[in-house]
Ligand SMILES: [Zn+2]
């Protein structure tokens with residue numbers, strides 16, 4: 001592993017460490033590049049923000065913190081400014097503004113809503129019905145189609161509670177993989193799932209994500225993939241858990257991409 005674009009920051013209030021702490025760890029691990037991508041602030045979301053994402057008032061500090069280490073360590077490692085963002089239709093000005101301040105976006109669709117003004121939200125960790133997983137599909141496909149996102153984080157999050165990989169789960173996987181392929185968006189094999197629970201599935205015991213059934217679909221459709229550690233502590237950037245996930249990831253035979261193509265071009 002030479003790059004990690006899915007890296008958090010203490011500002012989200014459930015991670016530890018500053019941008020510098022993660023950059024130092026990346027240098028220690030011999031990485032060529034690291035992108036900091038903390039949970040975006042979003043003034044339009046109705047839920048209590050504390051504990052889940054940085055505050056809007058912390059954004060300037062965040063951008064400055066990453067910019068400072070980008071400059072300080074520029075001879076040793078490439079540092080990028082990112083954000084992990086949920087997509088909701090109708091807020092294009094907001095996304096375009098946030099993109100103008102950063103190098104890239106990761107789609108982390110932790111919430112979906114079935115009304116347009118996002119007053120009623122569902123956690124993507126708790127989807128239970130066919131209708132809900134198809135709604136998740138609609139959000140993710142629409143987000144991919146906007147062109148705002150370079151990576152889809154843990155794309156199979158819809159299987160967290162809806163654990164049976166049935167015909168509907170298959171359709172969701174196919175739609176996401178096809179959209180990602182068509183728009184050259186990378187699907188993330190999220191190694192942080194290896195720190196979560198294991199579940200019993202029809203093909204045996206596995207982590208709640210990544211899910212083998214999902215990645216088989218990605219392989220068949222031929223969408224590009226990337227490995228991320230989604231670390232919330234600096235020492236989790238590339239520890240033995242991530243190294244195990246890396247081995248499993250390579251064994252899947254997916255199309256692997258190490259660098260975000262648009263950032264590679266700008267170098
Ligand atoms: Zn987080």
Ligand SMILES: [Zn+2]
Nearest residue numbers: 006084108230
């Ligand atoms: Zn994350």
